[in-house]
Amino acid sequence: MSVLCPPTSYLPPIAKIASFSVTQLLDALTYLQSLYYPEVRGSRRKRAQAPTFNGGENLCPRHEDDNQLQAIRSDAFERSYSIRWLTALIARLEVWQDLSYSVEVSLDDLGIPEPIFAHTEMIVQQAASLLAICAGVAAAGLITRNFIFSSIDGQRRVEAQLTDIPLDNDDYGSVGAQTWGGACVLAEMVMEDPERFGLDFPPDGPESRRLNILELGAGTGLVSIVVTKLLDTLPSFNHRQVSVVATDFHPSVLANLRSNVNANVPSTHNQTTSTHSITTHFLDWSSFSAAPPDYLAYPFDVVFGADIVYEAQHAAWIKNCLKGLVRRPSDSSISHAAFHLVIPLRPTHAFESSTVESVFLNACDGDPNGDVDLVILSKESITCDAHGDYTTRGQGLGEDVEYVYYKIGWSTNARL
Known part of the structure; x- marks a missing residue:
């Protein structure tokens, strides 16, 4: 059984974002999805194999993980930290995008790995969607x-x-x-x-x-x-x-x-x-x-x-x-x-x-x-x-x- 970690322990430090790969950043977003995406209420039949409902494959906690999941999900500090982390991630990536349009600044000067820059828009979109989820279901829209x-x-x-x-x-x-x-x-x-x-x-x-x-x-x-x-x-x-x-x-x-x-x-x-x-x-x-x-x-x-x-x-x-x-x-x-x-x-x-x-x-x-x-x-x-x-x-x-x-x-x- 996998151990669920709180966001404060699992998420990579924003200050060191350039040292993480695209895969690692997307993994962090997927993990937050598994924690905070609301599952469909009343969808788990008792004494039956439950399907997976989440924003990322293979990250849906099973029944034995439910208490731990609910504890993390209801922890106001962990949710607040996730919101701050997502906000900082989006801001950092958007600054990089704006600076990259300057002819006087190169990716090497910014210290941005090429793979991360190539996927900036996708990462920003996923992070923004998650930010809305963490802030409240009603604010999430889609x-x-x-x-x-x-x-x-x-x-x-x-x-x-x-x-x-x-x-x-x-x-x-x-x-x-x-x-x-x-x-x-x-x-x-x-x-x-x-x-x-x-x-x-x-x-x-x-x-x-x-x-x-x-x-x-x-x-x-x-x-x-x-x-x-x-x-x-x-x-x-x-x-x-x-x-x-x-x-x-x-x-x-x-x-x-x-x-x-x-x-x-x-x-x-x-x-x-x-x-x-x-x-x-x-x-x-x-x-x-x-x-x-x-x-x-x-x-x-x-x-x-x-x-x-x-x-x-x-x-x-x-x-x-x-x-x-x-x-x-x-x-x-x-x-x-x-x-x-x-x-x-x-x-x-x-x-x-x-x-x-x-x-x-x-x-x-x-x-x-x-x-x-x-x-x-x-x-x-x-x-x-x-x-x-x-x-x-x-x-x-x-x-x-x-x-x-x-x-x-x-x-x-x-x-x-």
Whole structure:
């Protein structure tokens, strides 16, 4: 187990900056990222392998390091020292930049190693972003996190780098611009057991047709991106066509979603991996009609939703959409299509959460006439450590975060 050091012990002295390499300076910045970047609250499932959330790879402290991490992170002197160190680093590099433009001064005169000068702008940008983080999350604006998910056996690994953006003028509808714990939980569950989510079909036989996957309220795109990258690693999908469609409603959220998808799955992916594609599209649940646009005109086999029920009408709107989007039993010869929903149980949104079970009945309580309907096929409770540096949607700090995972699909009494 690595030992976490406080910034006062780890950071190189500013006065001797010229004696350190670019790699050493970037390592120092990465270490500060691992200490002060706020991790997504409620994203660590208990008794499960946790993914990595940080600004630098392989620096996320595991559970055994949490107490030490929290002690350093909450130490006001260490944070103040980090702020002073970053401020001094930026000032020193900017002075060097200004002096370098003088024809009378050379890099040798300034004592600046050529490699450091060549990377000055990049170092300044990273340091400035960190300075905003250390000064306060709200001042940071954009926050970029690295997520690393691994399969239980360690044979598969998926990485995603996502950018969170500030709320759009405090518009509550733009909350999808942030990465929420429910998306982390669902992505981790999919990574651990793809077959459970209908993502491990054999490439031959009736299931060789294209697999259509949809995400509702995709937000920053974590689930869709992880699913797309995961399928690229599964041998059973080497030659099977897959279409992943990530949707959202709010303009700023949708723009950020597209940016994250493009950053993680470049447009060349759809050309080089011709059988797999991921696209982003607008979808308004409240105005969904029986005649959806072309990109939603085919039935979907797998639908995901993470933390998307926080208004009383959401569950009803979602069910209406699913009725027109989820592949019906008559269209599926082997596996039944399903909607996989993860929602947090927030005290402040207890009624909203309860609407899921009032809108989607349990399979055993289906229509006595045997009509096909979307029902809850299974339900599972999930407990996560709270963590995180800030309160999200009304939840207090220092408590466990409870989630419920619903598998929803078509069912009739005749088949039960």
